[in-house]
């Protein structure tokens with residue numbers, strides 16, 4: 001038993017806001033709209049929702065169960081229950097995945113920062129797509145500013161993490177999340193009231209199932225894990241800070257609902273506008289950065305919308321980045337016995353360097369490829385489509401087959417204080433033991449063939 005007193009969340013609202021803050025981020029506002037655009041619209045959304053309900057809910061409370069039971073970081077948690085076993089790979093995946101994700105996340109965070117500044121200049125908002133496109137590539141491919149912005153974004157997130165759980169993460173998330181929701185809602189309303197928005201709504205909600213392939217399925221699964229911060233110990237780590245009395249079921253449900261709501265809302269904010277202005281939805285990671293300024297240019301008070309949107313994106317990105325950093329920092333402090341400050345500095349340096357590579361891979365290092373992917377794409381693909389699904393698979397197997405059934409029940413009922421019907425518990429265990437692992441395996445294997 002550790003004698004170090006662990007930091008924890010101050011209130012129920014604090015837990016919810018911090019976990020939802022981790023989930024809602026660039027994954028919803030930047031990645032979701034462009035994945036929908038490149039993967040055929042409604043059919044992708046359908047798969048996404050299917051995976052969220054069937055797989056992500058059970059994985060989320062599985063992670064909460066592991067974290068709260070052990071009161072440890074992802075690696076230490078597994079070590080407490082199954083020392084010196086292959087299960088420790090869950091801990092390894094967590095730390096590696098966090099570093100991988102941050103190594104491109106921080107770069108996109110940096111682009112966001114730059115676009116806030118750009119939005120202030122009146123000449124930035126133009127209806128000329130090619131000018132905007134070359135503006136984006138000109139900036140993202142250069143070797144200096146994007147790197148500086150990536151380091152600045154990383155530094156902001158690291159400073160919040162240094163302050164600790166209660167004073168840092170919780171305090172900031174509490175203020176930022178509701179503001180974020182309100183601003184995206186405003187954007188969605190504006191987008192939906194544009195002339196020609198109907199085509200976009202159709203694209204979002206009328207599925208064409210012939211578009212579904214093994215790759216699309218993996219993309220939808222990876223997006224669901226990414227968006228909900230699952231499969232990489234993030235929720236295990238946050239779960240370790242959750243009070244013993246909290247209802248894990250309720251927290252999981254509310255987080256999934258909030259995150260999915262945000263994703264759909266982001267889709268409604270971006271896609272109808274894209275169609276209204278005749279822009280191609282499948283342009284990939286640059287979609288938000290190339291398309292939105294053009295949309296803003298055609299709106300009254302466009303600059304205000306632009307600054308507001310990129311500011312929202314930044315807020316969302318920071319609350320997610322701090323949860324990613326926390327996984328690595330908690331590992332360094334609890335397993336390697338570093339002080340919190342030293343752990344943050346070491347983490348900053350690792351991600352600072354890797355992120356620089358991924359930023360440069362947009363320009364000067366674009367010729368350097370591994371498995372045919374540049375650094376940025378490699379970090380993204382490896383984490384979302386491999387590490388997170390494999391991590392999630394191991395998590396459900398661990399809770400289903402390795403943890404004691406009585407301990408799982410104890411956590412799900414918060415030490416017997418929350419009523420849980422026996423049949424419901426049996427159902428949950430069936431999903432965790434069989435359904436979820438089989439479904440994830442099928443998607444993974446299917447994408448290989």
Ligand code: PHE
Pocket residue numbers: 022023024025026027028101225226227228229230232234320321323324
């Ligand atoms: N869920 C975050 C987002 O949507 C990203 C993230 C992934 C955060 C994994 C933590 C863990 O932006």
